Amino acid sequence: MALVSEQNRGLRLLSRYLVLALVALVFLFPLVFMVVSSFKPDSQLLADTSSFRAFLPVGDISLDNYVAAFKRAPIGQFMLNSIGVTVITVIVSIAICSVAAFSFVFLNWTGRNILLSVILATLIIPFETIAVPLLLIVSRLPWVGMEGIEWGWLNTYRVQIIPWIVDALTIFLFVQYFKDLPRELIEAARVEGASWMSIYRRVVMPLSGPVLATAAILKSLKMYNEQYLWPLIVVQDEAHRPIMVGLGYFFQLDVAWGELMAYLTLISVPVLAFYLLMQRAFIASIASTGVKG
Template identity: 35%
Template sequence: MSITTKKVLGNFAFYFGNTVIAIIFVSPLVWMISASLKPEAGIFRGMNELTTFLPTDASLQNYIAVFTRIDMMKYILNSLFYVFVIVALDLVVNSVAGYALAKFDFKGKNFLLTVVISLMVLPIEAIMLPLYKQVADYGWVNEWASLIIPFIAKCFSIYMFRQFFMDTPDELLEAASLDGCGPMKTFLRIVVPISGTVYATVFILDFVAHWNDFMWPLLVVTGEEKRTVQLAIQTFFASPPIHYGPIMAALTISAIPMLILFLALQKYYVEGIASTGIKG
């Protein structure tokens, strides 16, 4: 077998395998969108056939039902507000922390980095109850502060920024220092403009994590005024009658911002993951 033939077969196997994996991952999303356009009686019909992915008798009645039964737009705006505030503060606070760990030498730096890496493996479920008690003691229950403040500083974001900034040439920073730039001015004018990939990566990861968050908002949001989109979707399961058409429509609506965000920033996301050396 010639080298050219091996190369062609290798490329075919690579793209075929990736195509199969993509179909496996995308098919639930396609089915959800299709189900959201079907009448209730047709959602689970023919589940063992490929036609289940086709929106037969398509209509927008399920989407109309979503906005009729609950104030869906209000809950979407609530989620967008608190998620974007968290993400914005995350990018500011954690990028500065990551830059300090990457480029500054100070006492206790290695210990602090060890703590950051160690805390990355601590799941939120392990600290959720003591965190809730702390929030309740501050009187933040059912306040925006309870949704935002506990999640501004993130060890994973700090580590990602640190890994990216480690590759920033020291010569570039030294040149800025010789031109009279202080540490913060150098960071804002030199480092930030060339770090778009890592900022986009952290932005996407943070947005998806908090947009999909359900458990923490369920604990701290006690009224409808600050209800998030994920809590709103849960009302379709808790309030009879339970119809799966509106549920699929609500899930589709909640997935749209994430799809738009990822499609718009996927190039930077891939580059950011590659440049920080983090694999997931």
């Protein structure tokens, strides 16, 4: 009986893995098609779409599409712009949002619950509804630079960074995590005469590794994947454009499908690499920052 039970358990486990493998293949098909197509000329790419050859690296395989893609658009500059804007925004956003969450949780001031509710309510507002008013604001804002006062933020890096620094989701993650920290640590630090800023730097943040990882991963993926609509509106020069805006270079006159697939592959590489490197940290941080009912 024990042997039969062990065999049944093994069959159930095998069938479960087979189902999961099939589901994974369904999600991998678009990625496989994109990567394989990036090595084929347009004529072969379009001909192979009618058969399973579209997912196989067969036929006239070369790196010509990648070479042509780099000639058509300044991919290196776009990639540096996207990564730089993403990194700076994530670092500054986490610093400011964590301080805001600290004040909501540990400081007692009038109206904090109302203000927190208003901030969280902004999560339901789509960006498209505020794009035009935000454009009118940033096109007239002053900026004090090395050459004096400048009027308008268009065609700059700051217009792609500053509007996205304060994030309601990031504040919410820190608020939920800070609420679960032992209050005894805060009270002991206050008894010792520590200031609120010292408590934030020396007590709270050293214990906030999981939520820091969660916030950094979610913010990074959001910033990198959504660098299209807003930069398309506020940035016209190539020197400041992110990589998502570069898609338009491959739809001019006639569509270069092979070059487009190569460009999409290059766009996806940083995201996939980032996800694979941070996968374990992401799962562990999500588990440790779960919202309690």
